Amino acid sequence: MGTVDGAHSRALRAGFLDISGRFFDNLGHTDSRPLRQTGNDKLTLEDILLTIGLHKAAYKKIMVASVRVTTLRGFDKLIESLGGDAAKLCSESGLDVSIFKSADGLMAYEKQLFLLEHCATELNTPDLGLRVSKAQDMEVLGPLAVAMQNSTSISDAMNCAAAYMYVVSPALKLDIEDADDGTELRVAIHLPRVTPSNAIQAYDKTIAMVYRVLSLLAKEQFEPLAVFLPHRALCSPETYEQHFKIPVHFDADRCALKVSKACMAINLESGNEHIKQIALDYLRQEYPAPEAPFTEQVEMVILRTLGTDSCNRENVSSALALHPKTMQRQLQAEGASFNHILDKVRQKRADYYLRRTKVPLVQVAALIGYSDQTTLSRSCMRWFGVPPRKLRSEPRQSAA
Numbered sequence: 537m538g539t540v541d542g543a544h545s546r547a548l549r550a551g552f553l554d555i556s557g558r559f560f561d562n563l564g565h566t567d568s569r570p571l572r573q574t575g576n577d578k579l580t581l582e583d584i585l586l587t588i589g590l591h592k593a594a595y596k597k598i599m600v601a602s603v604r605v606t607t608l609r610g611f612d613k614l615i616e617s618l619g620g621d622a623a624k625l626c627s628e629s630g631l632d633v634s635i636f637k638s639a640d641g642l643m644a645y646e647k648q649l650f651l652l653e654h655c656a657t658e659l660n661t662p663d664l665g666l667r668v669s670k671a672q673d674m675e676v677l678g679p680l681a682v683a684m685q686n687s688t689s690i691s692d693a694m695n696c697a698a699a700y701m702y703v704v705s706p707a708l709k710l711d712i713e714d715a716d717d718g719t720e721l722r723v724a725i726h727l728p729r730v731t732p733s734n735a736i737q738a739y740d741k742t743i744a745m746v747y748r749v750l751s752l753l754a755k756e757q758f759e760p761l762a763v764f765l766p767h768r769a770l771c772s773p774e775t776y777e778q779h780f781k782i783p784v785h786f787d788a789d790r791c792a793l794k795v796s797k798a799c800m801a802i803n804l805e806s807g808n809e810h811i812k813q814i815a816l817d818y819l820r821q822e823y824p825a826p827e828a829p830f831t832e833q834v835e836m837v838i839l840r841t842l843g844t845d846s847c848n849r850e851n852v853s854s855a856l857a858l859h860p861k862t863m864q865r866q867l868q869a870e871g872a873s874f875n876h877i878l879d880k881v882r883q884k885r886a887d888y889y890l891r892r893t894k895v896p897l898v899q900v901a902a903l904i905g906y907s908d909q910t911t912l913s914r915s916c917m918r919w920f921g922v923p924p925r926k927l928r929s930e931p932r933q934s935a936a
Contacts, residue, residue: 602642602855603705610671612636620659642855645707652737662770665740666779683815688807691800703823718761719800722792732766739791759799764788831872838881843903883919890928
C-alpha cells in the first residue's frame with residue numbers, strides 16, 4: 537500500500553485550518569484576540585477569514601453546505617477494521633462518532649472532508665475514499681433514490697440526479713457531458729478553498745459512488761469506459777484500476793466517469809413514471825433548492841431531524857456549517873426565529889399524522905419531538921383550536 541506523504545498532510549491542515557469545526561464555532565467572535573493556539577501560532581478571526589479568502593461581509597453568501605450522514609455509511613466500522621480508533625479520529629475532526637447511528641442525519645460537509653483526509657493520513661490508507669464507496673448503495677441518496685429507480689432509463693435517472701444532487705449536499709454538483717465516444721458524468725465540490733488537491737478522498741469517494749449507483753441501475757448492461765481523476769495517484773495506479781476495472785487517468789482537468797452511450801440509453805425495468813413524479817413532487821416540497829431563502833433551509837434540516845435528539849438549535853446550525861449565533865442572525869434578517877420555524881414544522885407534521893394516518897397519539901407526540909401526549913394536546917388547541925382526537929375525527933383534507 538502506498539503512503540500519504542507528510543507534505544500533503546501539512547498542506548491539508550494548513551488549507552483547511554479549523555475546518556473540523558472550530559472555525560465555525562468561533563465565527564461569532566468579533567474582537568482581535570486569538571481564537572485558538574496551535575504550537576506557537578496565534579490566529580485571530582481576521583487571520584482565519586483572510587486565509588480562507590473571505591471577508592466577514594461575504595461569509596453570509598457562502599452556500600449552506602451540509603451532507604447526508606449516510607454518504608459515510610459503515611465508515612466507523614471501516615476505520616476500526618483498519619486498526620484505527622473511530623471515536624478518537626472523529627473527535628479530532630470535530631465530530632462525535634455517534635453521528636453514524638443517524639439514519640437520515642446531516643453533517644457539515646467541511647467536517648466530512650477533513651475526516652476523510654485525516655483518517656487517510658493517520659491510517660496510511662490512500663485509497664480510503666474508494667474503500668468507503670464499497671459499503672454504499674442507492675440508499676445513501678435518500679429520497680432522490682426513489683425518483684432515480686423509477687425513471688424510465690439510465691439517462692432519465694442521471695438527469696434526476698443532476699437536478700436534485702443538492703438533496704445529498706448543496707455543495708455537490710453533477711454535470712452530464714455528451715461526447716462522440718460516450719457520455720461523461722462529472723462531479724465537483726463547490727466549497728470555499730476546497731480543491732481536488734486538498735479533498736482527494738472526497739472526490740474519489742464521490743466518483744466511485746457515481747460508478748456504484750450506475751452499476752446498480754444498469755446491472756449486467758453497465759458499460760463504463762474510463763475514469764478521470766483531478767489529482768495524482770496516491771498509491772499504485774493498479775489499485776484504482778482494480779476498483780473501477782477500467783482505465784483511470786490521473787491529473788485530469790475534471791473528476792468524471794465516462795460510460796458508453798448505449799449504457800445511458802438502457803431502459804429500466806423498474807421504471808414507473810407515476811411513482812417518479814410523486815417522488816419528484818416530494819423532493820420539490822421537502823427539499824428547497826440551495827438558493828431558497830435561509831428560513832426554508834433551516835426548515836428543511838428541522839424537518840429531517842424532527843423527533844430525534846439532533847433536532848435542536850446547536851445541531852441544526854452545525855448541519856448548516858454555522859455557529860448558532862450566526863444562524864440566529866440570518867434568521868432574524870428574514871424576520872424569523874428558530875423556535876418559530878420549529879413550531880411551524882411541528883404543526884405541519886402533526887396535521888399530517890392526525891388527519892392522514894392512524895398513528896397512535898403518543899407516537900405522534902414523539903414523532904414531532906414532544907416528550908408526552910399532554911404537550912401535543914396543548915399545541916393542537918393552539919394550532920387548530922381543537923384537541924388531537926377531535927382533529928382526527930374530522931373529514932380528511934390536505935395537510936396545511
